[in-house]
Amino acid sequence: MKAIKTLLVLGVLAISTLSFTTVTESTSYKCMIQMINYSGENAYVVISLINPEGEYEKTLYVQGDDDEWYHDISEWWKFYGKKRANIDAITGATIAGGARNISVLEIEDSKIDTGYSIRFETAVEDQDYYTKDVEFALTKENVKSKKEGSGFIRYVRMMPN
Amino acid sequence: MTISIWRYSHLALAVSSFMFILLASITGIILAFQPISEQFEPYKISDFNSVTVAETISNLQDKYPEVIAVQVDANQFVSASVITNNGESLNGYINPRTATFIGDKIEVSKFFQWITNFHRSLFLKSIGRFFVGFCSFLLFLIAVSGTVLILKRQGGLKSFFSKIVKENFNQYWHVALGRLSLIPIIIITVTGVYLSAIKFDILPKSAINHQIDFDSLLETPKLNTADFSVFKNTKLSEVKTIEFPFSQDVEDYFIVSLKNKEIIVNQFSGAVLSEINYPLVTIFSNLSLFLHTGKGSVLWSVILAIATVNILFFIYSGFAMTLKRRKSKLKNKYKKDACKYVILVGSENGSTLPFANQLKEQLLKAGETVYIAELNKYNAYSKAEHIIVMTATYGEGEAPANANVFLQRLKTIKQVQGINYSVVGFGSLAYPDFCKFAIDVDNALALQFKQELPVFTINDKSVESFQEWISLWNKNRNLPITISQQKLAAKPKLNHTITVVDKTIAETQLDRTFLITLKTNTNKFNSGDLLAIYPENNYRERLYSIGKVNNNIQLSVKLHENGLGSGFLNTITKEAIFKARIIKNKSFHFPKKASKVILIANGTGIAPFLGMIDENKNKAETHLYYGVRKRESLNLYNQSIKENLNNKQLTKLNIAFSQEEPKQYVQDLLKQDALFIAETLKNNGVIMLCGSTAMQNDVLAILNTITTQNLQLPLSTFKENNQIKTDCY
Known part of the structure; x- marks a missing residue:
């Protein structure tokens, strides 16, 4: 009787450990954002992972730590605003015109070369909002390249670590 | 000059902006505690000032495969952003000597974030920012007009910090605290305006553009980062941020922001590729930010907090005074x-x-x-x-x-x-x-x-x-x-406790006069000051001229029928305690330096002079002219006057008896000594008068005759020169 009980407990433990350790290999990438020389407030930059259907899947980084402005980044806000996932670990300061910034992004290896893309959207208080300032497909080639921006971003450089 | 323009502007500015100033002050006081709380975090190492950039960079590069940036904040806490051997990114405080992580970055709490936001924009975004900046400017003008008012009140720049006469609580502290917190408030407001101006693009652009000739970049000679002379010669304490090269490409480089300039360093040879000093705008911006927030300095934060608390008090006391004036x-x-x-x-x-x-x-x-x-x-x-x-x-x-x-x-x-x-x-x-x-x-x-x-x-x-x-x-x-x-009647402030030490009996004395000796809880009074007593504990006040004898108050009092003050003083017994107030009477103090002093009194007017003579330890030449009714009237004072004559603290005594032959008044004595009196005034001597108003008028008339006849000058000349001092009743 006692032995069966112990076995049962062990069994439950084994199953639960297996099911919760979904092994996801991921790589960190260095990402440099170079801004154009504009004047005015510092820019909010949100970096998101976009699934093959073109929808938001995950927030990778937020440059801008004052959440009262988040709703101005309206497209992303529709995704983020509902759930408000904890992004404290992946937020940094806003970036000034002409400045550059380097951050580290964690991207799961399963998202490379599988139709996923990465999006950089930018907004500046009292100025413009660019939903797709920079957006490109996550391919082995692209994650070590330099991409030109169309809004407040001059270019983005990425490099696997 | 018209003071009313300044007062009017001071008030008008305050009325138009006090709501904003009130909000900004309250939030400002709260925010002062943020830098203070940060300073008590344990992330600063003890010998921080001796650490070089080379040491920290080589330590970091030895320990981590990838270093992205290093930052030194106002508290001299060093933080780094790195990628570890496991491929994880790490961002937090390090010990710059060992490159080990010692803590996560301090997150500014949601509360402080919220308050900061309110403080600079009142949640109204750009419009709010403008308002706050504008009101900061108004507060600056209030401080300036307040300074002018203090200058006028105190009578010029020299006496700016001299004593303020206390009329009432609000007025006194409005001026006293205004003087003290003037400089911090001006700094807060000027920097506040500057910080707002930055946001509105009013100031010239401050972007730094490095011009680098990429074709001439060399990968040789290749040195260890630790051996770069620029890094070895730069202390970490001068650094604000170091951005590490993005990749191994020679076109990527170190960007080092120092306190006063930004330099670009070749990642292979350690050569300085470009060096640009910050424009003045940037330096002012940094200075403004420090002065306005107090970041990195507990002392300055505390000063800012106190100055801001004072602003709240100014709003209160200023309006209280205005309302009183309106009433x-x-x-x-x-x-x-x-x-x-x-x-x-x-x-x-x-x-x-x-x-x-x-x-x-x-x-x-x-x-x-x-x-x-x-x-x-x-x-x-x-x-x-x-x-x-x-x-x-x-x-x-x-x-x-x-x-x-x-x-x-x-x-x-x-x-x-x-x-x-x-x-x-x-x-x-x-x-x-x-x-x-x-x-x-x-x-x-x-x-x-x-x-x-x-x-x-x-x-x-x-x-x-x-x-x-x-x-x-x-x-x-x-x-x-x-x-x-x-x-x-406003209820007087009674700040002195008085104990009766000794008292003679009035009824047995010819003139119904008595001496009373009182002990106080202060030593800060002089003969000639006034003791105000309130016999019925209400607005009714009685003043007595003080003689300071053996550090006690000695009064000479004539008991009047139904006399309020004299009756009160006559009924209290030895060791009784009561409350009273001492009024400074600077214009009736014994002169500190005068060639000769002539004291003239009648009746109880002798009281302050008894004190002055008792205190005349320097034996300045002093003559007393005293008028009483009869010889017996002198009984009260005989002993002390004799002593003072013996030890030369009193040079000469002249007495007039009005009811004994030859019937004389003190005026008559003066007439006899006209030459001596004229001589005394001519040689800058001082004449002091205490007693009844009737005597005063007669004596002043005689003195005037003496000066006009002997010195060809009216008495007013000597009055203006402070040579004639009177205290009569």
Whole structure:
């Protein structure tokens, strides 16, 4: 009787450990954002992972730590605003015109070369909002390249670590 | 100069912006605690100032495969962003000597974030930012106009930090704290305006553009980062941020932001590729941010917090003073050309107005026609028969705010009919120029009108003195005016505890006079100061001239029938304790340096002189002229006077007995010694007078004769030179 009980407990433990350790290999990438020389407030930059259907899947980084402005980044806000996932670990300061910034992004290896893309959207208080300032497909080639921006971003450089 | 423009601007600015200033101050006080709390975090290493950039960079590069950036904040905490051997990114505080992680980055709490936001924009985004910046500018103007007001009040730059005369709590502390927090407040406001201006693009652009010739970049000679001379020669304490090269490409480089410049360093050779000093705008911006927030300095944060608490107090006390001033507005029942009596008031902060209003009301009650106006509104009054001026004095004998153009108007505006006038001066003996403006007004009025009563001075808003004047005036005018004391009297502040040490018996003395010795809890008083007692514990005040004998207060008191003060002092027994107030009377202190001093007194007027002689340890040449009724009257003082004559603290004593042969008054003694007195005044000696007003008038007349005959100068010359000091009752 006692032995069966112990076995049962062990069994439950084994199953639960297996099911919760979904092994996801991921790589960190260095990402440099170079801004154009504009004047005015510092820019909010949100970096998101976009699934093959073109929808938001995950927030990778937020440059801008004052959440009262988040709703101005309206497209992303529709995704983020509902759930408000904890992004404290992946937020940094806003970036000034002409400045550059380097951050580290964690991207799961399963998202490379599988139709996923990465999006950089930018907004500046009292100025413009660019939903797709920079957006490109996550391919082995692209994650070590330099991409030109169309809004407040001059270019983005990425490099696997 | 017109003080009212400054006062008006000071008030108008405050009224228009106080809501914003109030909000910004409260939030500002809270925010001051953020840098203070950060400073107590344990992330600063002890010998931080000796760490070089080379040491920290090589340590980091040894320990981590990838380093992205290093940052040194205002608290001298060093943080780094790296990628570890496991491929994880790490961002937090490090020990710059060992490159080990010692803690996560301090997250500014949601609460402080929220308050910060409110502080700089009131949650109104750009519009809010503009408002806050603008109000900061208004506060700056308030500080400037406040400084001008203090300068005027104190009488110039030299006496900016001299003692402030305390009129009431709000006024005193408004000025006292204003002086102290002036500089921090100006710094807070100027930097606040500057920080807002940055946000609005008003200042010139401050972007740094490095020009780098990428074609000439060399990968050789290749050195270890630790051996770069630029890194070895730079201390980490000079650094704000170091951005590491993005990749191994020679076109990627170190960007090092120092306190005053930004440099670009080749990642292979350590050569400095570009070096640009920050433009002034950036340096000012950084300085403003530090001065406005106090980041990195506990002391400055505390100073900012205290200065901001003071702003709250200024808002409170400023409005309290304004309301008080408003309360005493002037209202008239009759038109100016219909009135027999005209009351003209000069007041700086309105405290004279209740007295004037009382007089007006009582005159109306008596069926007279009265018109009341500020001195500055002086005009032609076609039916006026009598003008009463009731005025305070401001600063060093200047006119108060609403009386500053009176003397000019008096010269230009002419009255047709003959008019009598009387002047009542309000002031405090604590000021050196007690009631000076009232005296100036009296002199100016004398040129056009007939003086009915001489200038009457009232110390510290004494209702008793005012009543005294009223009764004099009643007698002259044949009027039945009485003043409601309750309306005027403010309860006095009794800050001294008095214990009775000794007392002689009045009833057995010929003149019913007694000496009383009192001990106080302070030593800060001099012979000639006044002791104010309140026998019924209400507004009724009695003043006695103090003689300081053996550090005790000695009073000489004549017991009057039904006398309020003398009765009280006569009934209290040895060791009884009561509360009283000591009033400084600077104009009646024994001169510190004078060739000779002549003291003139009659009756109980000897009290302050007994103290002065007792304290005359330097044995300055001192002559006493004293008038009493009979020889026995001297019994009370005989012993101490004899002692003082023996030890030379009193040079000579001259006594006049008014009821013993040869019947003489003290004036007669002076006449006999006319040459000696003239000589004394000529050689800068000082004459002091204490006793009855009747004696005072006679003595002053005789002194005037003496100086005009012997020195060809009127007595007023010596009065102005402070050689004649009087304290009579």
